[in-house]
Every structure is written in structure tokens, then in C-alpha cells.
Amino acid sequence: MEISKVINNNVVLTHDDQGKELVVMGRGLAFKKRPGDQVDTGLVEKTFVLEGEGVSAKLAELLADVSEKYLVLSEKIMTMAAMKLGVKLDDYLYVALTDHLSFAITRYKQGIKLQNALAWEIKKYYRKEYQTALEALTIIEEETGIMMDENEAASIAMHLVNSQVSGEGLESITKVVTTVNDILTIVKYHFNVTLDEESMNYERFLTHLRFFAWRLMKKEQTVEEQTDDFFYQQVERQYPQAFECSGKIAVYIQKELNWTLSKDERIYLTLHIHRVTSRHAMQHSPRG
Template identity: 65%
Template sequence: MEIKKIFNNNVILTENDQQQEMVVMGRGLAFQQRPGDVVDDAKVEKTFILENHAVSEKLAELLKEIPEQYLVISERIISMAKQELGVKLDDYLYIALTDHLGFALHRHKQGLQLQNALSWEIKKYYRNEFNVSLKALDIIYEETGYALEEDEAASITLHLVNSQMSGEKFESIVQVVNIVNDLLSIVKYHFHMELDENSLNYERFLTHLRFFAWRLIRNESTSYETGDDFLFNQVKEQYHEAYVCSQKMAAYVEKTYDWTISKDEMIYLTVHIHRVAARAME
């Protein structure tokens, strides 16, 4: 392997036999070396492959300001998250998470604790990612000796979710959380009940609301527009109370986001609401 770029004395960019870019780390790996020199395999301690060329450019800039130790921590967290969640995470997460860790640890050392206003909602709506983020806090403690607050797990969760959304803007993730929270609140107040967050029906409903919220903020129509008036009227009659609740949700969406929910979407919402609120309708 040849050195393509030197980030600092301990981190370089190279390429494997499949022409994939790799970030390679090791103590003194790039000391007195230049691009084009052969990588000293004996000094290599850690490698990871990048699929996005632009990420290596931004990593180079970031590592001018942040110790490479934070990149090592990020790589551990990302590898663990991929295994735990079974999903593909965008390469940009190496930059976003490393940068976040640098800022979070700096604040922690200064005794500054910033609360994540969406921590409660994030913990509820992205439970798998949040549980992974709690393990990420353990990794950070193992590597640095600093025990970050649980609110940091919520922030890491947003980065993990964002990475699964192919580079969606961070603000969009927050907006989705707020929309889902508001829609669930409508269901709770309509039926005067708390929902069973451990039930399969709740998980299905939550998944549907997340996708619904993404379509809303992207202004996308659904891919299953059938125009089936018979089915719509049947669901409306059979699940009347759930349908009334879905009307409240539709009114909220139209008033707040100027977005009209289709009949087909009303069918899906009504069925999901009926399932998740079945206790209140028995």
C-alpha cells in the first residue's frame, strides 16, 4: 500500500487492492513520510474503509483540530452500531460523530452540561438506536475515563438515525421526532389512555408514523394510492372511533403543515390506531 494523503503523524489515507480508500492509523505511521511512500505495515494499528471520497477530505480538515483518538472512538462506536442495528451507516457519520465527541468531551471537561430537549422523545421513538448509544457511552468511558451524561446518548442517537437516512439534514430528524410526538399525543388524548409501548402494535404504529412524517416533510405522496372508496367506507364504519381520531390527526397535519392526508393514508392510520388503542375500545 502507498500513502495517498497524510492527515497527521498517526493517520494516513491509502488504498487497498480493490481500489477502496482506507483510513489507516498507527503511532508514528506517517512520521517523516510523504505521499507515494510505502505504508509500514508493522506500524498499522487500525484501518477502516471509506466508500465516499469526499469524507476523506473533510476528515483531513477535522483531524487538524481534533485528536485522532476521537476518530478511533467513533470507529468503535460505528462498528458496534452496524453489528447491533444490522443497518448500513453513511460514511459521513465518521465526521459527524468524531466532531460531536470532540465538542461533547470538551464541554464535559469544562463542566458544561447541555440538556437535549428531545431526549425523552428520542428514547421512546428510536429505542434500538438509543440502546446502542448507551453502549457508545460505555465505549467513550473505556477510552477516555469520562462518563458522559445520558442526554449525550440521545444526541448520538440522532446521528445514528441521520446516518441511516442517506444524509438527511439533522433538522429533518428533529422535525420527524416532533411530528411523531404530536400525532401520538392526539391518539392518547382522544382515547384518554397511555399506549402500551412494549406491544407489537405500538411498534408497527410507530414505524408507520415515522415513514408518514418523512413523506410529509419531503412532500411526497404515498406509493399505494388505490382510491378504493369501498374499503375506505368499510374501515370508517367498522373502526369508527379510530377513524374519528385519524380525522383529528388529519386536521392537525393540514393546519400545521398545509398537507392533506389521502383516503388511503386515512385507511392505514385508522387501522393502526384501532390496533394500538384496542384496550380503550373494548
Template identity: 60%
Template sequence: MQLKITKVLNNNVVMSKDESNQEIVVMGKGLAFQKKTGDAIESSKVEKTFVLENSNVAKKLAELMKETSEIYLDLSYKILELAKSQLTYKLDNYLYVALTDHLSFAITRHKNGIDLKNPLLWEIRRYYKQEFQIALKALDMVEEDTGVRLVEDEAASIALHLVNSQLSGENMDTAIKVTELVNNILNIVRYYFKIELDEDSINYERFLTHLRFFATRFIRKEKAENTHDDFLYEQVKKKYTAAFECTERIAAYIAKNYDWDISNDEKVYLTLHIHRITNRHQIDSTS
């Protein structure tokens, strides 16, 4: 099938449609030079092609490319290809827009001597380890392509964009709120048991994953349905007393600060996770 230009974004980037009538972005040096809508795309000049599943993303990308160099779109493409190969969750197409815009702004700021601090750097490095490692590699890619070495705080921002994509359709503010809520819950567990959690353990990773989805549901105001399994609730409450009391403190904190009453089902899950991540410490302290 001969691809045709549906919109020229600049000399090197055009919009087109594939054989499924899906909007795509096609990149290549001089691809659109002296070309216009309706002209055929020379396949020999095509270097990269990627599908845009959402027409709204295509419109925003077209708007962005009016004032942004395609070098940043190319970087976004390469970073997202790396992320797709390593992350288990699907990345939202809007990342092409968000990341291109972010990289353009960050590099321009850096060249003007302005490097912003990311207040969540510490939390992102700890709680989103895989995304942060991908983001650190992204900084290497940026340096390789532009000669600019961005500060580590920018890796945290790139990682947040990846995390935010997991919350498909949300904005960056959502990812920040999720991170803050997760951090606050983990601190309650640390202070209650007066321990440092083993962040390399599989139980910690499971708890972290659960907290992320728990926090995401809260931010989206998606309250989980209660199964009304009172027997299980009472059993867990009785068997894991300390973990349950910690869960109650978390519930009280959320009710007071966020006006959200968590269900008994959620209390059961939290209690079991808390027991798992703290049980090792309790065994060690008594041995």
C-alpha cells in the same frame, strides 16, 4: 499489495487507497512519523483500516483531523463497529466525520463544565430504543478511553446521529424534524383514544417504523403515489371507524401545520396500524 500514503492526517492516521482504488483511512501508532505522501505504509504498524465510499467524506475527515485528536476518530470507529453489528440498516460513511466531531466537541465542553441538555431525550429513548442502547454503550466506551463520563443527554445525541444515518444524505435537522413529527402523531392517537400505548408490543414497533418512514418521506417531500384503490379505502373507512377518524385528525393536523395532504393510500396504512395498536385496549375495556 503494498499500501502507500496519499495524505498524512497526523502522526497516527493517514489516507491511502486499497486494491480497488477505494479511499481508505489507516490508523496505527506512529504510522506516519517522518513519512510523506507516496511513502509505503508499514503493515506491522496498521491497527485499523476502514473504507470511505465517498471522496467528499475523505476531504471533510482530512480537514477535521487537522484540529482533532485521533482518539475521537478511534472512538467513532469502535462505536460504529458496534452499531453496524446490531442495526439492520446501512450506516452512512459521513458518520465517521459527524461522530468524531461531536465527541470531540462534547468532551471538550464537559471538561469546561458545560453539559448541554437534549430536548428530545425522552422521545429518542422511547422511539429509537435500539439506537439509544447502543449510544449508552458508547458512553461507556468514551469513559473507558478518555476517563470522561458524559451525561445521558449525549447518548440521545449519539443515537440521533445513528438515526440520521438511516436518512442517508440528510442533516441532523432532518432527524430532529422526523422525531418531532412522529411524536406529534403518536400524541394525537393517545389523546383521541385516551389510552397509553403498549410500547413493548410488536404492533407498536411496526407502527413506529411506519411513522418514521412516513415522516422521512414528508421531510424529503416524497409524496407516495396513490394506487386509487377506492374499494379498499372505503372498506377500511367503514370497518375501522374509530381508527379512521383518528387518521383524519392526523391528516388535518399535517395539512394545517405542514401544508401536506396525505394520500388515501397513506390513510389506509395509518388506519390499519392505529387499529392494531388500539384494538387491544378496546377489547380490555369491554371485557
């Protein structure tokens, strides 16, 4: 096998005899190697076959900043999940779950635990995925020694829902795509920006929107909890542009889909919008 790209000292991109792209991993596998060199098969410890378009490029981008140990952890979780759920999982889950685990585990080590605003809905409407995610927490604890709470299970379940190749009807898929595109258009026009579709922040935003849109299509009503009004008002004051934008989205959803955005959903959407647009603003601001 010939190396097509060196990701780091332990990971390279290559191809098999059928031309399929592979991510190959092993300690010191790429040390002093360049594209065109042969892979030392004796050093190969893990091989990932990636069939999804653009997945290998995204994974290469991610592994430039994130340890490959999180990819190995993701692969263990995905193998278990595919067996438990009895479904094919999209290859992009390698990227999404590796990124998520890296961020979440780092947060936990720092003592930072986040609430998942959609935890109740995930637990109720995606029971199999949620139960599978609870088993994923056991794998994470066995591998890292870190015990995560049910909010993290809900987040992992959300990734499992998004990654399933489930044979949904064409009409539902079309509605989801249209809704996501319309929301993205509202954000772009509100901020008068072209979002960086290659960035990880954009991918995270897209993941949230897809999950959100599927819930709309399936008419999964949100349970309105006693949202902390102080927090809601704080988000409105701290992120006025993003909050105003989420208001436009709320109007669109009410008009087109007859859905009233809850305060929790409005907060969550505002934070996602702020994240994806503030990163864009930083990247395009003039440097002194």
C-alpha cells in the same frame, strides 16, 4: 500502499488494490512522509475503508484539528451499534460521531453539560437507538473515565438514526430532502448569504434538519413541556435575526406540513441558525 495525503503524523489517506480509499492509522506512520511515499505496513494499527462519496475528505479536514483517538472511539461505538441495531451505518458517521465526541468530551472536562431539547422524542420514538447509545456511554466511560448523562445518549442516538441506510420509501425520502432544502433556502434568503457547505457548522445544521424532517414525515408529535419563558425570551432578544428566521420556518412548516413548532423546537432551531450564520458572518467580515 502509496500515500495519497498526509493528515497528521499518525494518519494518512491511501488506496487498496481495488482502488478503494482508506484511512490508515499508526503511531509515527506519517513522520517525515509525503504523498507518493509508501506506507510502512509494519506501523499500521488501524485501517478504515471509506466508501461514501466525500467522506475521506471530510475526515481528513476534521482530523487536522481533532485527535485521532476520537476516531478510534467512534469506530468502537459504530461496531457495537451496527451489531446491536442489525443495520448498515453510513460511513459519514465516522466524521459526525468523531466530531461530536471530541466536542462533548472536551465540554465534560470543562464541567459544561448541555440539555438536549429533543431527548424525550429520541427516547420515545427511537428506543433501539437510544438503548444502543446508553451502551455507547459505557464504552466512552471505559475508554476515557468520563461518565456522561442521558442527554448525551440522546445526542448519540440522533446520530445513529441519521446514519442508518434504512430503505425508506422514495416518497418519504423525497419529502425529507424537499423539506430540508426549503428550510435551507429560507435561511439563505433571510440572511442573504451563501452558506459554506464544506464547513462543519453546516454539516451540524444539516444533521439537525434531517432528523427534524424525518420526525415531521413520521408525524411524531412533540410533547410540549413547560418551557422556561425567560429562556425563550432571552433567545429571542439575544439572537433576533435567527429568531425571526426560525419564525419564517415555523410559518412554512405550519402551511406545508400542518405542524406547529413547539417553543423548545423554536429555541433549538434558532440556536442552530445563529451558529451556522454567525460563523459565516465572521469569515466574511472585513478585517482591520
